[in-house]
Amino acid sequence: MRLLRTEDYAIEEFAYDDVPEYAILSHRWAKEELTLQDVQGRIFNKQGFNKIQGCCLRAQADKLRYAWVDTCCIDKTSSAELSEAINSMYLWYYKAKRCYAYLADVLYPKASVERSEWFTRGWTLQELLAPSEVYFLDKNWTDLGTRTSLQQTVSRCTGIPPSILSGERGLETVSIAQRMSWAARRETSRVEDGAYCLMGMFGINMPLIYGEGQRAFFRLQEEIMKMSDDHSLFAWESSDARGGLLASSPAAFSGSSQVMQFNPFDTPKSPLTVSSRGVYVDLRFIGCGKQGLGMAILHCKDRGGEDKKPLAIYLRDTSMTMERFIRVRCDKVARLDTTKFRPSQYPIRRLYIHTQRITLTRNADDTGQQDVSDQLYSVDKIRELMDFTNPTALLRAAELGQLDAVWMLLTRRDVDINLRRSDGHTALSLAVENHKGAIVKALLARNDVKTRLESEGGWDLLTLAVASGDVNIVKQLLHSDKVHVNSKGKQGKTALHYAVLSGSVALVKLLLENGLDVEETDASGRRPLHHAVEKGQEAIVRLLVDEGGADIEAEDRTLLTPLLCAIRNGNATIVEFLLRKGAGVEGKGDWYKAPLAYALDGDSDAIVELLVDKGAKRDWRRSGLCPVLRRKWLSRKSSS
Template sequence: MRLLKTRESPTGMFEIIQFADNEIPPYSILSHTWEQEEVTFQNISQTHAKDMLGYEKLRQCCAKAKDMGYEYTWIDTCCIDKTSSAELSEAINSMFRYYQASSACYAFLSDVPSKKSFAESKWFTRGWTLQELIAPATVIFFDENWEELGTKTTLQKSISECTRIPESIFSGEDGLDTFGVAQRMSWAAERETTRIEDRAYCLLGIFGVNMPLLYGERENAFIRLQEEIMRVCEDHSLFAWRSSDTRGILATSPAAFIESHDIVQFTPSDAPNSPFTVTSIGVHLELRILGIGSGGLALAILHCKKCHGKDTPIAIYVRDTLLSMERFTRVRTTELEDINLNDLTLSLYPPRKICLQASRIMRMRVPKDELPPIPYPETYLRKLMRSNQRVALHNAVEQRLLDNVWLLLTRADLEPCLKRPWDNHNRTLLALAAANGHNSMVKLLLKRGAAVDIDESSGQSALSRAAQRGHLETCKILLDEGANIDTRDDGMYPLLWAAENGHQAIVELLLNAGANTQAQDKSDKTALFMAAERGHKAVVKLLLEEGANTEARDKWDRTPIFLAAEHGHEAIVKLLLDAGAKVNAKDHWKRTPKYWATVGKHTAVVKLLQSRS
């Protein structure tokens, strides 16, 4: 550490001495606002330094220190080599400690002519002087003529009134750790720095953290500061800020905390004991989530409250961007809400592990005509959330009310409904959504834990319902989630449902996924039977190309060509014959395909079969 000798050398200059950490003598320290022509480390030893405007301030500081018995003083302008980025970074990370270890701090208010204008000094508006006010045990204030105005103890009432910092800090009754993150941030909310990055760097000591300096990163420095705070402190008041900036869960400036001076920590008895985790995605933590509106709009209840709020923690507005109850973004960032826990059945809204998305370095452009998400009216929410929830959930799925389904599933007691059949028909909510081809609903239910497959005896397969109804994209979603292509549903398989209903693209999708062409229904019919009977030529052709067996037999000993002939599907009969189907095969009643074509009066098919006999 470099210190400035308070006595001039024989040449009439002030000398700087370097000390090892274990050899630092008692010293005073200067707190001031920078002016023009400050004396720097590079020119302190040069004779022209005496001609600089800042030299008089340096001389007066040394004179005061010498009069008070100090051989050394520390002044930031000349005791730091600011041409060295490494030294500057070390000094800024050590600044709070420098002031805290000083024997006395001289706060020079260059714009204060008398005690009457004390509180109007720009010294109280600068970012760096916050730690210079709080860290030293002794702070002595001087006016523009270096006349003593008082100390931070004798002036604590005036200082508290102009800074909104509690008097107990200045009296020594309370330490910094007594106050939460939001409260300490609020002390810096109206302070200014020349460089945007210094809004963060000047607060390192206030929060007891260290980090490298990256000038040029602008607001991201303040985001990094908050990330460092989260590594050493689990204080939810860090998120209790208001600002029109919509860049994420972390504020981009201390100004966002200007109204947070009365917010303190509040930890419910059942609060989980899990630390914050910060990743590139965001902040991972456990919070209660209350759904309140469309598009995944919710309130996330923080573990903090206003000083005089009994059981009314603060909540922030968030949006479940993927409707998964896992990843949220902060919205309506100019608002905070007080939540009365006595109005909630807490067991229905347990703490959930969620991710609050990280701040973006660049401000997101929001269209001027885009309105913030709006909560549902209280009466509507109460009616929805307090009705027969199981019925309400079923109706919402059936009626494609995605927002209502999301809202209802914010209740923990309804989540088990996703994993079991719903009614006497063994329908699951997922199967109901899949049958409707409501892909957003299917994705939502899957994200919330709906079982993609069910036991063959316990319900309808969602994949079968989607295949039966011809919902190709729904089938893709289910297969991507690992749906079993060979799950039986009412004696049928997804491939059979698709073939029976002529959904060629779905048949192809299932075949590519490994569906078994020889799978049979309760009557021993394969997919080729289904397509042949219904006249789905393209599906028959596709199945034959995949090796479907033309000689498979159903429970009446018929092959697919029997059903095609009986229903007069000439083109399909030809496809089957060309694939090697036996024209003279006989069924359980010893009848041939030609017989059934004759009974049906399908002349063209009869002729075709005769020509192949």
């Protein structure tokens, strides 16, 4: 640490554990301030020397041999030293024996102390708070009083409570929002300094990145969240919503001077978790409007306000699944009257709230502010949607596709999401059956939803979705990790069976990509390939064999192979494909007939020729041909 010798203005350096007593100067920068290089070069012909001289003379009068002045005790040509100094500055002011606040624009007794621009600057806030005492001096270095003696005056112009100024209470007793409010109307020459000048007041150390602009204030808030669970950090109001959950500048806290920490629910607060795009926080949440609009209840209130009216911020559930929220209506913090609601309406939830980064944009609307006033429900409407008197309200809303109603009901703690109707349907199965994809998504997002409940008729959720042909819902079920993909529905059929029977190539492909077993059999022992061949679905047959690796020799309970099914149906194209893939021409079918027998019985010359070309045997006894089919064969040969 560099210090200035007060008797001769020489610079000395000291190790941090060997620093002598010193005075420290708090002031507004003016023209021609002396730099470190000026003092080391003994260049004192600048206007700034008068200030240095006045500080040193006052320090000598207070029997202090050393003084610290930011203009000449920091090498500002070194970015590393500047960063270290700014991170240490609160501590340096805290340890100073005397702190002189030089009010160059005050001349006692003509001007009032509280009108000094010193009280409007960002850096002077920590310089006012950190020292054990602050001595105010006018332009001529005349004593104006101390922070303690002038505490009422200083409190009026700064908003800082007298008990803080007098040292009766420490900064840790004041909410983050209230501390931020003290900086709300202060200014700095550089945007980044609006954040950097507050680091000491919150006990934060972080790198300085000049050029990052307002991102510096986001970084400061993120660092605060890592060491504090004070929800008042979110109790700001501003039309500038570019920061998402976080304020874009201290000015957003101008109305937060009376915000205090308060836990109305007597529940422990969990740590905030900061990620690159948002914040995980446990908050009580209540639905209050359309399209996923709700309020997160903060553990804070207005000083002197009612205990039953905690502060709340407006959030929107962007996916209607309670998984990702954004802050909306950022220009208003609500005072929620909890006496108008049941506790089950605002359960505690783990919320992931998006934080944004300010980026350059040419859009006219840079704020991202959303007007949601027309989307807010009245208290009576909320009660109607919550429908406490009807335990089946969720079932009906899901069946009818009433997404807002479903979402509102899911915000309750006491709704049974797995309640079954008399026919076995749950809210989820009704949504699946009725093609309500958005509601399926909302229900699947719940950790407690049960997906293996079967509805009447033997359907399971995945087979029900596939049978209805809803690709979007099938995707949701497959991607949810909550559905057993090879579970069976009616007649023992899997979802892949139903996809094949529906003739949907897209569904079959989707199911194969998600690992459904092509060898699962239904109640008749048939695999999906049997059904595809039976239905003459050439594209699906190719898909099952080429991409699914289906066994082309698999037999059902009557010993029919896919080849025999194709021959029996007279589908030469599929027969040719299966033969090309290696299907055996001597396979067995029901009554132990050979493929050639099926072909002759079906009077398909093309298929007979395909089989013969592949080496189908004509040994009547071994091939199992009956006399009638033998005569058909001989007739074909003689005519050819």
